[in-house]
Amino acid sequence: KAGVTQTPRYLIKTRGQQVTLSCSPISGHRSVSWYQQTPGQGLQFLFEYFSETQRNKGNFPGRFSGRQFSNSRSEMNVSTLELGDSALYLCASSSLAGTTDTQYFGPGTRLTVL
Amino acid sequence: AQSVTQLGSHVSVSEGALVLLRCNYSSSVPPYLFWYVQYPNQGLQLLLKYTTGATLVKGINGFEAEFKKSETSFHLTKPSAHMSDAAEYFCAVSETPNNAGNMLTFGGGTRLMVKP
Numbered sequence: 001k002a003g004v005t006q007t008p009r010y011l012i013k014t015r016g017q018q019v020t021l022s023c024s025p026i027s028g029h030r031s032v033s034w035y036q037q038t039p040g041q042g043l044q045f046l047f048e049y050f051s052e053t054q055r056n057k058g059n060f061p062g063r064f065s066g067r068q069f070s071n072s073r074s075e076m077n078v079s080t081l082e083l084g085d086s087a088l089y090l091c092a093s094s095s096l097a098g099t100t101d102t103q104y105f106g107p108g109t110r111l112t113v114l
Numbered sequence: 115a116q117s118v119t120q121l122g123s124h125v126s127v128s129e130g131a132l133v134l135l136r137c138n139y140s141s142s143v144p145p146y147l148f149w150y151v152q153y154p155n156q157g158l159q160l161l162l163k164y165t166t167g168a169t170l171v172k173g174i175n176g177f178e179a180e181f182k183k184s185e186t187s188f189h190l191t192k193p194s195a196h197m198s199d200a201a202e203y204f205c206a207v208s209e210t211p212n213n214a215g216n217m218l219t220f221g222g223g224t225r226l227m228v229k230p
Binding site for chain 2: 004033043045048050092094100101103104105108
């Protein structure tokens with residue numbers, strides 16, 4: 001099975017712009033989660049989608065949003081980019097979205113905001 | 115909310131030496147615990163996980179971890195370090211906010227360096 005794929009792998013944007021990141025989960029997986037990784041804050045949970053519904057959201061401002069499509073692919077959007085949004089954004093998928101399920105991570109999208 | 119603490123942001127060992135990476139958690143409910151490894155410019159790869167049952171969990175690449183409820187710990191060990199083990203390691207606890215879904219809370223990570 002192909003793993004979790006994320007596109008693009010690298011992005012450079014300027015402050016005030018918006019960006020959309022894409023994630024394709026492992027075939028058959030219905031849950032997709034997003035995490036932000038920065039040197040200062042570490043790995044932080046952004047949100048989780050299951051069957052096109054956002055089930056959980058982390059402590060991030062409303063500029064961060066996401067969605068999931070019927071084929072389980074997910075996108076996250078960040079509007080009005082700030083310098084502090086520079087980070088590695090990781091997507092993870094799991095089959096059932098239960099507490100014991102393993103989340104499988106993609107390679108990430110590295111976003112640089114100038 | 116649950117939390118995870120990894121003692122030691124950097125650990126250095128010699129090749130062939132024992133690897134011990136520490137993880138302590140706080141949880142009001144039985145925890146489900148994970149160890150992930152991240153190589154440079156890559157995502158996270160699962161090493162092992164504890165859900166229920168045997169408290170000594172074996173993972174990939176010769177790693178294992180022992181769940182100790184009395185110590186709220188889930189330390190990762192490997193008897194003999196290889197150069198290829200150099201990476202960053204993350205301990206995580208899984209929780210189900212609002213009784214639905216799956217959210218991982220990560221520790222701060224430990225960068226393992228292996229000296230020849």
